[in-house]
Amino acid sequence: MRQLSENPASTCGVFRLRPIYTWMMLEPATSITAAAEYSIDFAREQLKGKKVIALTGAGLSTDSGIPDYRGEGRVARHPMTYDVFMGSHEARVRYWARSYVGWSRIAEAKPNLGHRALATAQASGRLRQIITQNVDGLHQAAGATEVIDLHGRLDRVICTSCKKLISRRELDDVLRAMNPSVLKSTSIEFTPDGDAEVEVSTDFQIPDCSSCHSILKPDVVFFGESVPVERAELAMRNLDTADALLVAGTSLTVNSGMRFARAAAKSGKPIVIVNLGPTRADELAVAKIEANTSLALERLLIG
Numbered sequence: 001m002r003q004l005s006e007n008p009a010s011t012c013g014v015f016r017l018r019p020i021y022t023w024m025m026l027e028p029a030t031s032i033t034a035a036a037e038y039s040i041d042f043a044r045e046q047l048k049g050k051k052v053i054a055l056t057g058a059g060l061s062t063d064s065g066i067p068d069y070r071g072e073g074r075v076a077r078h079p080m081t082y083d084v085f086m087g088s089h090e091a092r093v094r095y096w097a098r099s100y101v102g103w104s105r106i107a108e109a110k111p112n113l114g115h116r117a118l119a120t121a122q123a124s125g126r127l128r129q130i131i132t133q134n135v136d137g138l139h140q141a142a143g144a145t146e147v148i149d150l151h152g153r154l155d156r157v158i159c160t161s162c163k164k165l166i167s168r169r170e171l172d173d174v175l176r177a178m179n180p181s182v183l184k185s186t187s188i189e190f191t192p193d194g195d196a197e198v199e200v201s202t203d204f205q206i207p208d209c210s211s212c213h214s215i216l217k218p219d220v221v222f223f224g225e226s227v228p229v230e231r232a233e234l235a236m237r238n239l240d241t242a243d244a245l246l247v248a249g250t251s252l253t254v255n256s257g258m259r260f261a262r263a264a265a266k267s268g269k270p271i272v273i274v275n276l277g278p279t280r281a282d283e284l285a286v287a288k289i290e291a292n293t294s295l296a297l298e299r300l301l302i303g
């Protein structure tokens, strides 16, 4: 799927690129193994006639060009935590300056066959709801309607005080107007957070809330921050009314996702997993399909 390379250091406006290991999307897989075909047939039987709910993660969007965190060949990253972001103006300048460069790459991403298969399955009634840990909005872009964005959305910005929401696109215009000398470069590598691997000048200007002048934050759940209680409870209630769980493209390393697998197993709901590589729920699953989500979900849910 991906390979590592090293970028030379270079300069770009007020940003200085530093040497980093980068992620490059390789050609999407075109076939799946006989073992995976067999697992799909078995899993289809397990899901037959059941009210299925899906839990998705970063692996679903890698074929759309958005890197995951823990797939094969990934270098460990340490995304900015909630405490660091809220703790200083300098940290927020760093976050928004890097996001200013990196976000447009996420905004341009298009849904892939995996997103489309889930949306089609939802439209036909084969799949009830999608709980996603992704913040990229690609399920909705593929036409899915019943989606809970567990960790929020990168295309929204929220005031941490009055909770006013604005679109990330609107914020982009404000950042551009405040920082006319900063040029975005499409050649800069970006990360799953819509962040770019750049070092940032402290001159970068960031806005506050236009209503109450408090801190603006991307409307996503940062590491070290909790999923809003009502959202987590709504997702759990939806799982309660389903009778099978389909897990796709997630290692389930993050507890806010893993708890759904634990709850499904506890109440005896069959769990089917489609993921390349291990997940924390492998031992709880009735079927584990080791295959690319773009290929496997269509075979599993459609036709």
Ligand SMILES: NC(=O)c1ccc[n+]([C@@H]2O[C@H](COP(=O)([O-])OP(=O)(O)OC[C@H]3O[C@@H](n4cnc5c(N)ncnc54)[C@H](O)[C@@H]3O)[C@@H](O)[C@H]2O)c1
Residues within 6 Å of the ligand: 056, 057, 058, 059, 060, 061, 062, 063, 066, 067, 068, 069, 070, 071, 072, 133, 134, 135, 136, 137, 151, 192, 193, 249, 250, 251, 252, 253, 254, 274, 275, 276, 277, 278, 291, 292, 293, 294
């Ligand atoms: N697209 C996004 O919105 C995005 C991207 C990265 C991270 N995140 C955030 O970071 C957290 C990461 O946790 P996670 O479990 O979702 O991701 P993760 O990186 O821990 O796990 C992704 C898993 O998907 C597998 N995978 C990658 N491409 C695949 C493919 N095409 N087919 C099948 N499997 C594939 C990987 O091997 C890995 O096991 C999430 O909470 C999420 O909020 C979001």
Ligand SMILES: [Zn+2]
Residues within 6 Å of the ligand: 159, 160, 161, 162, 163, 164, 209, 210, 211, 212, 213, 214
């Ligand atoms: Zn406000």
